[in-house]
Amino acid sequence: MLRLLCICLTLFVLNSSNLTMQTLYSLYSNGSYQFANLILQKSELSDSAYIDIESLRYLSSKNDVKAMTLLASHYQMQQKHLLAKKLYYKILNLADDAASKKSARENILSFYEKQNNWSQISDFLTPQDDDSWHYLSQLHNSQVLSIKPSTALYKRISHNSLYFTRDFVAQENQLNITSCQINIVPIATSYSRLARSIEIIQSFKNDAYLSSLPVCFTKPLYIQSAKLKCSAQQGKAISCDLSHLAQSENWPKGIRHLMIMSEKGKANVNSGVMYLAKKSHFNVFKHEFMHLFGFEDEYLLSQPIQKQRCNSQALNLKHSQLTLISNKEPKPLNLHAVPTCNGSEMTAYKPVTELTLMQYLDKNLPLDYKNILERNMENSLPDFEVFSMAFAKLDNSYYWYQYAAELGFKGASLQLALYYENKGEIDLAITRLQQAGDWPLAQSHLARLHYEKSDYKKARALYLSASKLSSDSFAQYFYGKMLNDGLGGKADKKAAMRYFKLSAAQNNPLAVQYMNRRKGSL
DSSP, rough: HHHHHHHHHHHHHOSSOOOOOHHHHHHHHHTHHHHHHHHHHHHHHHHGGGGHHHHHHHHHTOOHHHHHHHHHHHHHHTTTTOOOOHHHHHHHHHHSSSHHHHHHHHHHHOOOOOOOHHHHHHHHHTTTTTTHHHHHHHHHTTTTOOOOOOOHHHTTTSSSOOOOOBBSSSSSGGGGOOSEEEEEEEEEESSHHHHHHHHHHHHHHHTGGGGGGEEEEEEEEEOOGGSSOBOOOTSSOOOOHHHHHHHOOOOOOOEEEEEEESSSSSSSETTTEEEETTTOOHHHHHHHHHHHTTTOOOOOHHHHHHHHHHHTOTTTTGSSSSSEETTSSSSTTTTEGGGGGSSSSSSEEOOSSSSSTTTTSOOOOOHHHHHHHHHHHHHHHGGSSTTTHHHHHHHHHHHHHHHHHHOOOHHHHHHHHHHHTTTOHHHHHHHHHHHHTTHHHHHHHHHHHHTTTOOHHHHHHHHHHHHHOOHHHHHHHHHHHHHHHTTTTTOOOHHHHOOOOHHTTTTTTHHHHHHHHHHHHH
């Protein structure tokens, strides 16, 4: 009789439209587990059953999808994301309707996004997920961008997304080159590095002084990390394999420099390319930016770098803010020593008393340094390497030397002259060297070509010019030789010996060999 009564009660409860948790608890407390489970399986509980958290936990344990959804939302509000994620995965496996499954997937994706766990998102995605998630996954994981989501889909993402073609481009020929005197292309391999590049550009535009310079940045260029293999070791200078970039000849004309954003590593400038780490402060950018236009470090350089920079023949030293003077010479007036070359035979001096950005990143640029920078940009751009020289050095490419020469870079004109000389086109080689103007190294090569053509008068004048302008040791040696032999003008043995000695003092091998032979014959 009691059993029949329970069955009748259960049938009544199943047909009721106002089932509550109290009903379920009552059945459970009376040991009627079977009937309570039957209610959960066959009936829809009233809204009152989903009000308190304990009810939601209980119903969730019984695989009630509505309760699991509400409880997961509660956990999210409490920042208990791991608990929420577990429930959303459970919903994904148990829900019958597509809407619940889609909502659970969106919430799982958002959870991984908050963790910045884009590799997990990549593994989780299916073709049915919105294109916006596939796009961001590709962008964050440095993959090929096969998706271009619509503006509407961007709004499904919980943060402001970078828009392809609006904020950045993925093809060289899409770069927006301007009529600026100096165009710089930022390059990055992931969402976060693109975003950091954009922050750097915005900081540049907001800087009262830097924004006044004839410098423009293009949209950042997105490159897959597999195609731009960059070393990223903490404390070591960043370097990247530029081979893939050099293979393309779709780069617009007029680019002088690249700014490559790496994950980590030590910022530096090499062959017209600036390398920055993602966490580099804007002051680091400013320091490296100055290097692009001739400025030297004012902190102590390592011994290998001192061998390159701390000598009177250092390339472009005349454009630097520093003056190098032999330790044997007296300390100059109105100049102030810096540690740059300490330990070498030279001492570096700066023209100002205050500490500067070239030594300490938290310091400013003195007015004198700004004047030097502006002068270098206005008058000496042909002396500073452009990015295409880094490309040209990879395969001795005529195309990239030509690209640099069109920007006026003198070093490219010299390389093109050597290219033509190797082909036996001497007149074209001479034309290219003449385009380098009064650059001593180019004049020295030009003198050699005229010498080989037996045009000794021109060769002699050019060797003299190169000797005076930069103390070029080869120009000094060959000018001395022409004086000694009376080629291109009158012989002058005494003057010839002076130039031989000047050349030998710089350890020129030809001059040293000549002086040793002369001593042996005396």
